Amino acid sequence: MRATKFLTVLFLACCLAPTLGMANAITGLYGTGWGTPGTVDPHYRISQTPGNPCLATCAAWIIPDSLFSAWAPGLGWIGPAPYSFTEVDEQTGNYHFMTSFNWTGSTSALITVTGEWAADTEIKQVFLNGAATGAKLDAPGFAALIPFSIEGWVNPGANSLRFMVHNANGGGSDPVGLRISFDTPLPPQGTAPEPGSLALLGGGLAGLAVFRLRRRRS
Numbered sequence: 001m002r003a004t005k006f007l008t009v010l011f012l013a014c015c016l017a018p019t020l021g022m023a024n025a026i027t028g029l030y031g032t033g034w035g036t037p038g039t040v041d042p043h044y045r046i047s048q049t050p051g052n053p054c055l056a057t058c059a060a061w062i063i064p065d066s067l068f069s070a071w072a073p074g075l076g077w078i079g080p081a082p083y084s085f086t087e088v089d090e091q092t093g094n095y096h097f098m099t100s101f102n103w104t105g106s107t108s109a110l111i112t113v114t115g116e117w118a119a120d121t122e123i124k125q126v127f128l129n130g131a132a133t134g135a136k137l138d139a140p141g142f143a144a145l146i147p148f149s150i151e152g153w154v155n156p157g158a159n160s161l162r163f164m165v166h167n168a169n170g171g172g173s174d175p176v177g178l179r180i181s182f183d184t185p186l187p188p189q190g191t192a193p194e195p196g197s198l199a200l201l202g203g204g205l206a207g208l209a210v211f212r213l214r215r216r217r218s
Contacts (some may be wrong), residue, residue: 013056025029026101026102026104026113029113030079031115031182032078035062043099046098050091061082066188077118078178083177090175092169095176096162097165097178105156114148116181122175128152128166129153129159130160139166140178145181
């Protein structure tokens, strides 16, 4: 009877610990363009433009009558100005678009997010909580929506994503834009076990140790 009880505890610890550790989620992660064209996107901001660190904030505008493609909720283009069909000629250089989201887990985790994106002219790098992920979109990035995958570590609570869009000025009309649509976030990879999982696993291993000790004494 005692052996059965201890083995049952160990079985539950081994089976439930991974499940509990994976019961976390990404919340509040939005694609670009949620809102009314010609207004500021509430989920994105620009943290830096060529020659301007945007110490307070630089707005990311939802582009009306897009210069790139038809506007649609959740799939709209955003840029450093509310472009229309007028000629614009932005500076050559890097424009950093930022957004934030929450990780509901109580420990850090390695996660992957996927979706489709486009940019004018290209995405040089994507940073997750300041760390380069290696994800990029080569020029010309505005011809079509291209699938992407971003992998990196998140922390409990608020996290940030920063997209470094490079504008290669070719002369004439040369706007800057970013368009992103996220898929449903994938389950976290390499998730550190939750405290409850660790306690349960520890209890199971302790039970096994006691069982073996009693068995040897008998």
